[in-house]
Amino acid sequence: MYRQETITPYTTGDKAAQVEQMFDNIAPTYDQLNHRLSWDIDRRWRRKAIRQLEPHAPREILDIATGTGDFAILSAEMLRPVRLVGVDISEGMMDIGRQKVKAKGLDGVVSFEREDCTHLSYPDNTFDAVTAAFGIRNFADLDAGLREMCRVLRKGGHLSIVELTSPVAFPMKQLFHIYSHTVLPLYGRLISRDQSAYSYLTRTIEAFPQGEQMVGILTKAGFSEVGFRRLTFGICTMYFATK
Numbered sequence: 001m002y003r004q005e006t007i008t009p010y011t012t013g014d015k016a017a018q019v020e021q022m023f024d025n026i027a028p029t030y031d032q033l034n035h036r037l038s039w040d041i042d043r044r045w046r047r048k049a050i051r052q053l054e055p056h057a058p059r060e061i062l063d064i065a066t067g068t069g070d071f072a073i074l075s076a077e078m079l080r081p082v083r084l085v086g087v088d089i090s091e092g093m094m095d096i097g098r099q100k101v102k103a104k105g106l107d108g109v110v111s112f113e114r115e116d117c118t119h120l121s122y123p124d125n126t127f128d129a130v131t132a133a134f135g136i137r138n139f140a141d142l143d144a145g146l147r148e149m150c151r152v153l154r155k156g157g158h159l160s161i162v163e164l165t166s167p168v169a170f171p172m173k174q175l176f177h178i179y180s181h182t183v184l185p186l187y188g189r190l191i192s193r194d195q196s197a198y199s200y201l202t203r204t205i206e207a208f209p210q211g212e213q214m215v216g217i218l219t220k221a222g223f224s225e226v227g228f229r230r231l232t233f234g235i236c237t238m239y240f241a242t243k
Contacts (some may be wrong), residue, residue, distance in 0.1 A: 048238060117145050150222035172233040
């Protein structure tokens, strides 16, 4: 068990149910907070992760923990697949994603489905690419979730993940610690009115495996050619792999 799997946003119910409730609660303000709290750098991180897939031209893509669909929409625009499915446990988040997709005229390509990402309903070898942005650290069972991502990926298919991480070098490590323990939870609480959500998110960033440890976890899940790249002084890390 990894440390972040033991961290929950609330005090009652299993982790998956609590995470679903939390994201339903903060869905109306999630996009605004994400962009403001990252100074809009999160948009650049997503683009870098999608560019990892451009040489492979995936036709069918699965976006795990899709949230409000920002990564799914950008992938559809940049990669032009014939089909892109975004999955999440929070209908509140996906409802906002559906509105954005419809407004952009992408509803013929992008769809959203409620799925438990640790027990996906799709057959083996369904997708050419699997992506995830800022969501896998919320898994109640990280190993199971990554195995499922590998299972539904076709042989030779590609994985691209971006996840928030804790910087490891001075002085960014110290600065990020101050920011994530003061500004982020305070601002998140004021805007989202959920006192637990953004302190939970901070704790999962600190507890989540990263770098070389995450490479080992992805390899254990069945992926090969696993690599990673730290972005913006280590605030975010991009992982890429092949099945």
